[in-house]
């Protein structure tokens with residue numbers, strides 16, 4: 001797809017056009033996605049991802065599903081822990097998954113990448129010990145449907161770990177933070193892709209995202225026991241849900 005289907009504000013604000021717009025963005029940025037992340041977060045995204053993987057207490061035999069795996073960063077980290085288990089990195093975007101495949105370390109045999117929609121997963125009920133989702137929820141047209149799917153495919157006692165930008169509780173700080181994201185997004189999108197929209201996607205999708213407290217309610221409605229960790233000065237939110245043992 002070479003042109004976006006509609007304006008970013010319209011597309012990200014409603015359900016119908018959101019998926020084609022998000023697909024357009026990620027197909028466009030795939031080849032330089034990792035570089036863009038390193039620059040925009042000053043390298044910190046690795047640290048925030050490592051923290052999630054460490055805290056998720058992955059065991060060697062675990063089966064793990066990494067939703068919206070993108071270029072595979074988190075999937076590969078998970079696979080080091082689930083050394084005798086299996087990790088599936090799923091994503092809807094073929095270009096992102098192709099980059100992930102190209103980065104696969106030669107010694108990692110327990111990883112598979114599969115293209116499908118997180119809102120309608122092709123995996124059996126109760127088939128994973130952990131489901132992770134990193135920096136992707138804002139882009140889903142129907143995040144509650146994805147949460148219900150995560151619940152369905154988890155084994156009883158299994159956990160869903162979601163990491164995304166937080167909505168800072170202080171409105172003035174929130175405005176300043178998003179101002180920085182717009183300014184740096186315009187500069188980075190223009191420099192890397194000759195198109196400011198590619199990185200302004202982040203603050204615009206953040207503005208349309210109801211945030212970590214809303215997500216916690218959605219997870220509870222799906223059946224999860226939840227906890228929430230807002231950290232790094234309230235910039236990042238880790239939403240965690242445990243599927244109760246019967």
Ligand SMILES: C[S@@+](CC[C@H](N)C(=O)[O-])C[C@H]1O[C@@H](n2cnc3c(N)ncnc32)[C@H](O)[C@@H]1O
Pocket residue numbers: 022023026067068069070071072073074090091092093096116117118119133134135136139140141
């Ligand atoms: C910001 S990237 C995050 C990638 C990776 N998790 C990371 O942290 O680097 C968001 C990803 O969500 C994927 N995505 C968007 N909608 C999706 C859907 N409905 N199902 C699965 N993946 C989706 C995009 O293709 C993209 O790769």
